[in-house]
Amino acid sequence: MSNILTICRKELKSYFASPIAYLLMAMYGVLFGFFFWNAVGYFVNMSFQSTMMGRSFPMDVNEMIIRPLLMNTSVIGLFLIPLISMRLFAEEKRMGTIELLFTSPVRDMEIIIGKWLAAVILYACLLGISALNLSFLFVYGKPDWKPLLIGYLGLLFQSGALLAIGAFISTTTRNQIIAGGVTFGVCLLLWVFEWVAGYETSTWATVMGYMSVVRHYEPFSKGVIDTKDAIYFASLIFFGLFLTARSLESLRWRA
Amino acid sequence: MIKVDGLTKRYDRTVAVNNISFEVEKGQIVGFLGPNGAGKTTTMRILTCFMPPTDGTASIAGFDVMKSPLEVKRRIGYLPENPPVYPEMEVHEYLSFVGRLKGIPSAELPQRVKDVSERCAVADVSKKLISKLSKGYRQRVGLAQAIIHNPDVLILDEPTAGLDPKQIHETRDLIRSLAGVHTIILSTHILPEVEQTCDHVVIISKGLIVAKDSVQNLTSRLRGQEAVLVEVAGASTDDVRRRLEQVAGVSRVLHKDTRNGAHVFEVESLPGENVRASLARAVVEAGWNLNELHAAALSLEDVFLELTAAEKAQGGQQ
Numbered sequence: 001m002s003n004i005l006t007i008c009r010k011e012l013k014s015y016f017a018s019p020i021a022y023l024l025m026a027m028y029g030v031l032f033g034f035f036f037w038n039a040v041g042y043f044v045n046m047s048f049q050s051t052m053m054g055r056s057f058p059m060d061v062n063e064m065i066i067r068p069l070l071m072n073t074s075v076i077g078l079f080l081i082p083l084i085s086m087r088l089f090a091e092e093k094r095m096g097t098i099e100l101l102f103t104s105p106v107r108d109m110e111i112i113i114g115k116w117l118a119a120v121i122l123y124a125c126l127l128g129i130s131a132l133n134l135s136f137l138f139v140y141g142k143p144d145w146k147p148l149l150i151g152y153l154g155l156l157f158q159s160g161a162l163l164a165i166g167a168f169i170s171t172t173t174r175n176q177i178i179a180g181g182v183t184f185g186v187c188l189l190l191w192v193f194e195w196v197a198g199y200e201t202s203t204w205a206t207v208m209g210y211m212s213v214v215r216h217y218e219p220f221s222k223g224v225i226d227t228k229d230a231i232y233f234a235s236l237i238f239f240g241l242f243l244t245a246r247s248l249e250s251l252r253w254r255a
Numbered sequence: 256m257i258k259v260d261g262l263t264k265r266y267d268r269t270v271a272v273n274n275i276s277f278e279v280e281k282g283q284i285v286g287f288l289g290p291n292g293a294g295k296t297t298t299m300r301i302l303t304c305f306m307p308p309t310d311g312t313a314s315i316a317g318f319d320v321m322k323s324p325l326e327v328k329r330r331i332g333y334l335p336e337n338p339p340v341y342p343e344m345e346v347h348e349y350l351s352f353v354g355r356l357k358g359i360p361s362a363e364l365p366q367r368v369k370d371v372s373e374r375c376a377v378a379d380v381s382k383k384l385i386s387k388l389s390k391g392y393r394q395r396v397g398l399a400q401a402i403i404h405n406p407d408v409l410i411l412d413e414p415t416a417g418l419d420p421k422q423i424h425e426t427r428d429l430i431r432s433l434a435g436v437h438t439i440i441l442s443t444h445i446l447p448e449v450e451q452t453c454d455h456v457v458i459i460s461k462g463l464i465v466a467k468d469s470v471q472n473l474t475s476r477l478r479g480q481e482a483v484l485v486e487v488a489g490a491s492t493d494d495v496r497r498r499l500e501q502v503a504g505v506s507r508v509l510h511k512d513t514r515n516g517a518h519v520f521e522v523e524s525l526p527g528e529n530v531r532a533s534l535a536r537a538v539v540e541a542g543w544n545l546n547e548l549h550a551a552a553l554s555l556e557d558v559f560l561e562l563t564a565a566e567k568a569q570g571g572q573q
Contacts, residue, residue: 006355010341017343100339100400103303104356105328252306 003106007114008121011088015122024083028076028126035072036133039065061143062223066134070151070221073130074214077123077159078187084122085166086180088115089248093174102252112244116160116167123159127152147223154220157233158213162187164240171247187213256281256408256438257302261311264297271297273462274311279455281407284434286453286470287442288559294462295442296336299410302440303333315408329358332406332437336413338397342386346377346396349385350403357404367403375399375429391422398426402433409433411441415448427452446559458559483524483531486547487538488517495520495543502537504528517546 015021043064050059092098101111131152137143166183173179190213197209209215216229257279264272272294279285287295301308302315304324312319318326341349350368359367372378375395380388385396394414401409414430415423430452433439443449449456450470458466458473466473487495492510495518499508504524512519524530531548538545 003356006352010344010352013348014341014343095339095341096335096337097339097341099300099305099333099335100353101356102305103328103331103333104353105325105358106356107325 003110004114004117007101007106007111008118011115011118012121015084015118020083020087021122021125024080024122025126025129028080029129031076032069032073032130032133035069035076036130039069040137061137061141062147065137066143066148066151067221069130069134070148070155071214071218073127073155074158074217074221075191077155078162078191078213079184080126081123081159081162081166081187082180082183084119085163085170085183086176087170088119088167089170089244090173090176090179093171093251094176098251108245108248109241112167112241112248116164116241116244119163119167120156120160123163124156127155144223150223150225151221153225154217154229157220157230157237158217161233161236161240162190162213164237164244166240168240168243168247171244171251190214256283257313257315257440259298259302259311259313262298262301262308262313263310264294264301264306265309270462272301272308275459275462275464276311277457277464277467279438279440281438282435283455284430284439284441284453286449286456287440287459288444288446288449288456289442289459290444293459295459296412298459299333299412299440299442303331303410304328305333329404330407332401332404332409334397334401334409334411334414336416338393338400340385340393340396340400342384344385345382346385346388347372347381349396350381350399353400354403359404371399371403374402376425390417391419394418394422394426398429402437405436407438409437409439409441411439413443414441415443415445423448482551483522483534484511484547484549484551485520485522485534485538485545486517487520487543488515488546489543490518490541492518494541495538498537498541499534502530502533504530504533517544521551 043059043061046064047059089098092101134148138145162183165186166179169183169186170176170179173182190211193208194212194215196205197212197215210232216232219226219229259278260276262272262275263270275294275298277285287298289295297306300306301320302313304320304327307321312321314320315327316330318330320327341352344352347368350371351364354364354367355361368381369378372381375398377392377395377399380392385393388396394417398411398414401411411430415426418426427448430439430441434454441448441452453470455469456467456473457464485499492513496508496510499505499520499522502522505522506525507523509521509523510518511521522530522534531550535545535548
């Protein structure tokens with residue numbers, strides 16, 4: 001356990017000592033800021049129109065702002081996650097520091113979980129920036145906080161799953177760009193699979209639909225935790241970390 | 256302390272290490288000598304549990320590298336050829352990280368970091384980023400990293416590669432000072448390094464051990480006799496040769512060179528005879544000038560070349 005924390009701390013230090021963390025946070029801040037501004041603007045416009053038309057029922061902030069924003073965040077995540085995960089192992093391999101980790105009295109799984117945990121924590125920091133934006137809704141309105149919390153839980157699940165896959169891809173190369181590019185491709189595929197399920201009903205389309213990250217995230221954005229979705233993400237995390245462990249092992253044999 | 260038995264590592268088609276066996280006693284410094292690509296790094300990587308062997312066994316302090324890697328890793332300090340440092344960390348941060356990784360309790364950690372920093376002469380840069388350090392400092396940070404948990408066994412892969420002469424000297428002194436407490440294996444392709452730092456030497460070439468012995472034995476093994484270089488001026492080559500051959504105890508006289516009217520001879524003597532004094536007397540009594548006379552001890556380099564060349568000749572016969 002303490003080994004996991006040691007690795008995790010070192011990994012976080014590396015993220016925050018290099019420009020990566022700040023760059024990601026800045027990019028995310030601008031992107032999410034734009035989405036937020038856009039969503040609130042739209043909401044204000046709509047509520048103004050409905051008052052003009054004489055309808056006076058209260059509009060739902062959760063339904064109109066938070067839910068679409070959470071869906072947007074989920075998609076932005078697909079683009080940012082490769083940037084977080086690409087260096088995890090590729091960098092160690094290139095610098096030769098993997099020799100230090102492999103010859104220290106720690107288990108491979110402790111290295112993997114430590115690194116993965118650090119990546120999830122960095123992603124959680126990004127989510128913190130979005131929460132900062134959303135907190136304004138609580139200042140000026142009364143949105144329900146429970147669905148929002150579940151939405152964030154879902155985002156953490158999603159990032160955990162994709163980062164585990166990204167970690168695996170990062171073990172296969174010593175080139176960060178390749179690791180990032182392949183991870184991005186996989187993330188994108190896991191997103192667009194859903195499109196097929198939209199108009200097709202064949203078995204393949206159903207399977208693709210099942211594999212889609214966004215489809216499994218959607219219930220979370222509504223504030224619904226379905227065991228089906230939780231299990232999907234949990235098994236992706238398990239699968240990703242398992243592959244990472246196997247890949248590290250084969251790295252030793254081939255080294 | 257270290258026991259290697261029938262160790263073999265095969266890559267796709269090449270055999271990096273072929274059925275090697277050796278043992279290292281506690282407290283010894285063993286030099287692992289061989290040309291580049293001989294299999295030194297591979298052997299060290301197997302000993303440090305970085306990679307598993309294809310065949311054979313290796314154990315450190317009684318723990319097998321395959322069966323109980325965690326126990327082995329707790330007892331070794333390893334400096335790979337390129338020091339495994341994180342450039343974005345400060346030296347003291349890095350050493351604390353490694354210390355925690357090696358399982359040093361947090362209460363002792365600051366003291367340990369301080370101790371090894373002083374020991375390896377990196378205390379003055381402890382607040383600097385590793386990316387800003389010179390190669391020599393990085394190497395010493397790597398060495399500090401290897402000894403921070405006070406391991407029984409130290410495995411150093413070319414510890415002096417890329418250092419300047421002064422740093423090489425300091426590093427060798429440091430390694431010597433670590434002997435006794437730690438058992439050390441160091442690899443190198445620089446021969447004088449082995450002569451200066453090691454007690455024992457294992458010479459490896461193309462994955463095979465060609466010799467293993469103490470440094471002293473090995474240098475005196477091939478030729479039991481002593482060779483003396485004599486430079487004489489004031490006579491013809493043949494006269495000098497004839498006179499030198501008459502000296503008691505001399506087995507062979509070789510003319511090596513003639514420069515500025517002086518002749519250089521290599522004189523080999525029979526085992527156990529010291530002919531230097533009689534050689535000097537013979538030259539002076541003949542009325543010639545004795546410009547120079549010194550013992551030409553057979554260096555490890557000669558042994559090494561002879562051993563690896565012998566192996567090549569055998570290979571050619573097959």
